[in-house]
Amino acid sequence: MALPRATGHRFTYADYRQWPDDERWELIDGVAYAMAPAPTISHQILTGQLFRQIDQALDGTPCRALIAPVDVLLPAANEADEQVTTVVQPDILVVCDPAKVTENHIRGAPDWIIEVLSPATARHDHLTKRSLYERAGVREYWLVHPVDRVITLYTLKDGLYGGPEIVEMAGERSPAIFPEIVIRWQAVLDKLPDHSAAPVDQHP
Template sequence: MAVPKATGHRFTYADYRQWPGDERWELIDGVAYAMAPAPTIAHQSLVLAIAAQIDDALDGTPCRTLIAPVDVLLPVADEADDQATTVVQPDVLVVCDPAKVTESNIRGAPEWIIEVISPATARHDHLTKRALYERAGVREYWLVHPVDRLVTLYRLQDGRYGGPEIVEMTGERSPAVFPEVVIRWQAVLDKLPLGAARSVNPHA
């Protein structure tokens, strides 16, 4: 569950890198949000199944498909890494600009982000992270609801996300930003342990 750290201090990536490795956090505008220590097996199975389909489709292109944990810095202008106040760990991300890929993190907005949510994280992912990803210029943002078997899609148009499109996790779906990628939802759901859809508990 994303829980803000109870302090008035504005944290930076320099602070974040000093925190214990067994604690998992994200920073959004200097506010630290606690994440669950580890995602469930069902959550990881779903994330890996989605990422594998994307990675296969983008093989041979400059684009890279990554899964959490990987630090994604969304700095303001030329803000140095240590001074960055926004660091997130999306479940799945696609980045196509090699200049954004460093040895230790991704610096700048990915083209596509997918977050797997639960009732406990829905508000944070739908409101706080949606506004953040819109501002940062993430071209497409998907929220996967494994319990309801629904996907909420946002696409960047003229610098803003339009109204959400909500679709069922059935058949096939391609993102507008990568029409060559085809997500086959049944193949994703088949990777979940029997009866696990209602126990998925994502980390962010």
């Protein structure tokens, strides 16, 4: 599980930048959460294949796709970077406003975030980060479940996500906010190791 680094102290991005490079943390409202250990090979392949399709689809547009690790600062108001208390590292993000992109980080809500779930952080991604991304104004949020082979999708409407849409990791799927991006799931699944394949029901 992602657990707070300490209690009773509200950390900022200035604190975060002083921590060892070999430790990965996220800050949410000043609370530090340890990120999961090194991802599995299946997690890495799935993330990489999704990123490749998205990045190619965005070629020639003002939007850019980025893959973890990259710091995403979500300020509460107009505070300086050093005083920001929420910093996350989504697996994949798409940002279309060039003003949000700096050499060292993204400042402000990305348009689209994808988290590829791991057992250690699944609850954190489903609850804490879903609420955070909704509040920050992330227009679309996908949670990819490598084992169950399903995707949980949230789309922002009138400032709220509402109920999720849950679909199989099969066929083709486009994000609601980027219909020109077509994710071809079989091309992603074909790259995964054989031992990660889910059982196939042979009954009609």
